[in-house]
Amino acid sequence: MSKRTKLILGFVPLVILFAVVFWFSSNDHTQSSAQSGRVVEFIKDHFLPSLNDMENQSDYGLVMGIFTTAVRKCAHFFIYSLMGAAAVGGFWFLKRKGLRYLSAVGTCCIYAVSDEIHQSFIPGRSCELRDVVIDTCGSALGAAVCIFIVWVLLLRKFAAASESGRENTHSTEEQP
Numbered sequence: 001m002s003k004r005t006k007l008i009l010g011f012v013p014l015v016i017l018f019a020v021v022f023w024f025s026s027n028d029h030t031q032s033s034a035q036s037g038r039v040v041e042f043i044k045d046h047f048l049p050s051l052n053d054m055e056n057q058s059d060y061g062l063v064m065g066i067f068t069t070a071v072r073k074c075a076h077f078f079i080y081s082l083m084g085a086a087a088v089g090g091f092w093f094l095k096r097k098g099l100r101y102l103s104a105v106g107t108c109c110i111y112a113v114s115d116e117i118h119q120s121f122i123p124g125r126s127c128e129l130r131d132v133v134i135d136t137c138g139s140a141l142g143a144a145v146c147i148f149i150v151w152v153l154l155l156r157k158f159a160a161a162s163e164s165g166r167e168n169t170h171s172t173e174e175q176p
Contacts, residue, residue, distance in 0.1 A: 003093075011090035017083045018111060025115050029124020039075075040068050076131055077138035083108050084142030101143050108139030 027035065044051050044067070051067075054060040087104035094100045112135035120127035 007093055010092055013086040014083065014090045014107075017079065017086055021079060021083070021111075021115055022118070025119050025125070026122060028122055032125065036068055036072050036075075040064070040071050043067075043071065073131075073134055076134045077141075080108055080112065080135040080138030081142030081145070083111070084139030084144075085146035086142075087139065088143045088146040097147065101147060104143040105136065105140045108143075109136040112136055112139075 024032070024035075044064075051060070051063065054063065084104055087107050088100055091100045091103040091107075094103060109132070112132045115135075116127040116129075116132055119125040
């Protein structure tokens with residue numbers, strides 16, 4: 001496989017995630033709220049059924065409003081953490097590890113800004129600096145976790161290779 005093909009394939013997961021986020025961001029307020037509402041209802045019904053027993057409706061509304069916001073922000077953080085990891089894969093061709101990380105996070109941050117600007121043109125949606133910060137933090141964590149996992153796997157690979165080399169050395173020394 002050529003270097004150019006590897007380079008292009010390295011960015012495919014990132015581009016797919018960009019498309020998914022763009023699609024979600026293209027939904028108007030009603031569609032977006034309905035999607036979030038289904039997730040919130042599922043979590044509430046399966047993991048927090050005691051919320052259904054709240055007697056004071058104003059307290060219930062307040063709790064559900066906070067809970068819905070938390071779920072939406074966690075979704076931002078999660079999808080951008082995947083995006084950060086995918087971006088590291090795309091920028092893996094860079095030799096300097098720090099540049100891989102900064103390029104991945106920087107690309108995701110720029111996309112987060114463009115996504116929020118895009119949302120400002122969608123009825124009922126708005127451009128939120130808070131979401132850009134959450135998205136960038138998610139991508140920073142995703143990129144860091146990806147790099148850490150690769151580092152651990154490489155350490156294990158080198159340790160296994162080193163151990164295998166020692167075994168071959170010892171086995172040849174023991175033979176008469």
